[in-house]
Amino acid sequence: MYVSKYPHIIFREYPDYGYLTDNRNFGYDTQSKSMIKVGDRVISKTGCVFYYVLSETPQDITVIVSRLMSIFTNAPYDEIYNDACEFYSELAQGGFISYSDEYVEWSRHSYFSYANNALVELPKVETDDFAYDDVFGEIQQLTRVQVDVSGYCNEKCVHCYIPQSCKRGLMSLDLFTRIIEQCRDNNVLNITISGGEPMINPNLIDFLKLCCQNNFSVNLLTNLTLLSDEILQVLVANPLISVQTSLYSMNEDTHDSITGLQGSFKKTIQAIRLLHRHNIPIQINCPIMKQNKDDYSDVITWAQSMNIEADSDYMLFGCYDCSKKNLKCRLSLSEVEAVVTSQCESGAYVDKLFTEASNKQLDENQPICSVCSASICISNQGNVYPCEGWQGYSVGSILESSLLDIWRSSERVLMLRKLKLGDFPQCVSCDYIRYCSPCLYRNANENSGDFHKVSPYFCKVAELQKRVVEQEICKRNN
Numbered sequence: 197m198y199v200s201k202y203p204h205i206i207f208r209e210y211p212d213y214g215y216l217t218d219n220r221n222f223g224y225d226t227q228s229k230s231m232i233k234v235g236d237r238v239i240s241k242t243g244c245v246f247y248y249v250l251s252e253t254p255q256d257i258t259v260i261v262s263r264l265m266s267i268f269t270n271a272p273y274d275e276i277y278n279d280a281c282e283f284y285s286e287l288a289q290g291g292f293i294s295y296s297d298e299y300v301e302w303s304r305h306s307y308f309s310y311a312n313n314a315l316v317e318l319p320k321v322e323t324d325d326f327a328y329d330d331v332f333g334e335i336q337q338l339t340r341v342q343v344d345v346s347g348y349c350n351e352k353c354v355h356c357y358i359p360q361s362c363k364r365g366l367m368s369l370d371l372f373t374r375i376i377e378q379c380r381d382n383n384v385l386n387i388t389i390s391g392g393e394p395m396i397n398p399n400l401i402d403f404l405k406l407c408c409q410n411n412f413s414v415n416l417l418t419n420l421t422l423l424s425d426e427i428l429q430v431l432v433a434n435p436l437i438s439v440q441t442s443l444y445s446m447n448e449d450t451h452d453s454i455t456g457l458q459g460s461f462k463k464t465i466q467a468i469r470l471l472h473r474h475n476i477p478i479q480i481n482c483p484i485m486k487q488n489k490d491d492y493s494d495v496i497t498w499a500q501s502m503n504i505e506a507d508s509d510y511m512l513f514g515c516y517d518c519s520k521k522n523l524k525c526r527l528s529l530s531e532v533e534a535v536v537t538s539q540c541e542s543g544a545y546v547d548k549l550f551t552e553a554s555n556k557q558l559d560e561n562q563p564i565c566s567v568c569s570a571s572i573c574i575s576n577q578g579n580v581y582p583c584e585g586w587q588g589y590s591v592g593s594i595l596e597s598s599l600l601d602i603w604r605s606s607e608r609v610l611m612l613r614k615l616k617l618g619d620f621p622q623c624v625s626c627d628y629i630r631y632c633s634p635c636l637y638r639n640a641n642e643n644s645g646d647f648h649k650v651s652p653y654f655c656k657v658a659e660l661q662k663r664v665v666e667q668e669i670c671k672r673n674n
Contacts (some may be wrong), residue, residue, distance in 0.1 A: 414437045
C-alpha cells in the first residue's frame with residue numbers, strides 16, 4: 197500500500213488535537229457543484245503524528261511504519277502497523293489522503309476541473325465541525341487574514357470603496373514574511389491577498405510561494421489585467437490558490453467605463469479564459485450599479501456557460517473616508533426593486549431568499565455581524581483594521597504589536613466583538629430584519645464613522661426584498 201498527502205488539504209495542530217480541511221472550504225467551486233466537498237475532520241494528537249510522517253510523494257506503508265517506530269519506541273510493530281492501516285484507510289475514505297495499492301501521484305485535475313467528467317469520485321461522508329469554542333473558550337480563533345499588498349491600482353473603478361487619494365504604497369517582502377510567520381504560529385487557515393491591485397507588487401510571486409510553503413489556503417483578489425506567464429505558472433503549480441475577479445458587463449464599453457481603464461475588458465476576459473483552461477478555481481463577482489443594471493445578467497450567463505461560479509450584488513458600500521462619492525453609482529430603490537423582481541423570475545432565487553429569511557436566528561445576544569470573530573485585515577503599511585472596506589478604523593499596527601496581541605487585546609477589537617444585535621434596538625424590532633444583514637462598516641462609511649447609525653437605504657432595500665419575495669411565494673401558493 198502507498199500513502200500520500202493531498203496537496204489541497206490544509207492541516208493544523210491545536211493544543212489537544214489536529215484539524216484537516218479541504219481547501220474548497222476557502223476557495224471556490226464550479227458552477228455545477230459537481231465536485232464533492234471533503235469538509236473537515238478533527239484527529240487525535242496521535243493522529244497528528246501519523247499525519248506528520250506523510251509526504252505528497254507516495255510512500256510504501258512499511259516505510260511509514262518504520263518512521264513511526266522511531267517515534268513510538270515502546271510500541272510493537274504489529275500494533276503500529278495495524279493502527280496506521282486503520283487510520284490511513286479512514287482518512288482516505290473521507291478524501292483527506294491517498295491510500296492505494298498503486299503508486300499514483302496526484303494531479304490538480306484530479307480534484308478540480310471545469311469539466312464535469314474529469315473528476316475523481318470521492319465517497320460522500322459526514323465530517324466533524326471544528327468546535328473552536330470548545331478549544332479556545334471565549335477567545336475567538338483567527339482563521340482568515342486579508343493582506344492588502346498594494347495600495348496602487350491600475351483601474352479606477354467608479355464604485356470602489358477605496359478613495360482614489362488613498363491608493364498608494366506597496367507591502368515589502370519583509371513585512372509580508374513577518375505577517376505570514378505570525379499567521380502560521382497562530383494557526384490561521386486562509387490568506388486573502390488583495391489591494392488595490394496585488395499584481396502591481398513586484399514581490400507577488402514570492403508572496404504566493406511563501407503562503408503555499410506554509411500550507412495556507414490563498415484567495416487572490418485581482419482584476420487580472422496584469423496576469424503574466426510567471427504568475428500563471430505559480431497559480432498552476434499551487435493547488436491551494438484560487439482567484440476572485442470582477443467582470444461588470446459582456447459589453448466592452450460598459451465594462452471599461454466602470455473600470456476607467458480602456459482595454460480592461462479584453463485583458464480580464466482573456467485572463468479568465470486562460471485560468472479556466474488551466475483549471476484554476478475562479479469566482480467572478482459582478483457588482484450591479486447604474487452603469488450595468490440592464491446587462492449584468494449577461495455576465496452570470498456567460499460564467500455559467502464556462503462552469504465558473506459567479507455572483508451579482510447591488511449593495512454598494514460607501515468609501516471608507518466617508519465621502520460617499522462612489523454612491524452616485526448605487527441603484528435607486530426603484531432600480532433595486534426592478535433587479536430583485538427580475539431575479540425572482542427564477543424560483544431558485546426566491547427559495548434562496550425565503551429560506552435564508554425563515555432560518556435566520558434572531559437573538560438579542562447574537563453578534564451584530566462577524567467582524568473580528570474569525571478574520572481581520574492588514575494594510576500594505578501594516579495597519580490592522582476589522583474588515584474589508586473599513587480601513588478608516590484602525591485597531592492596531594503589526595509594526596507595533598504582534599497579530600496575536602491585537603487579536604486578543606486590542607480595545608477596539610474587544611469592543612466590536614462584544615457588540616450584539618440587542619445593541620441595535622431599531623434592528624431587533626424591525627419587521628424586515630430577516631431580509632437584512634446589519635453591517636458595521638457599511639454604517640460607519642455612510643455616517644461619518646458612526647457605526648451605530650443605520651443607513652435608511654438598506655432598511656428600505658430589506659423592506660422591498662421582503663415584499664417582492666413574499667408576493668412571489670403567494671403567487672406560487674395560489
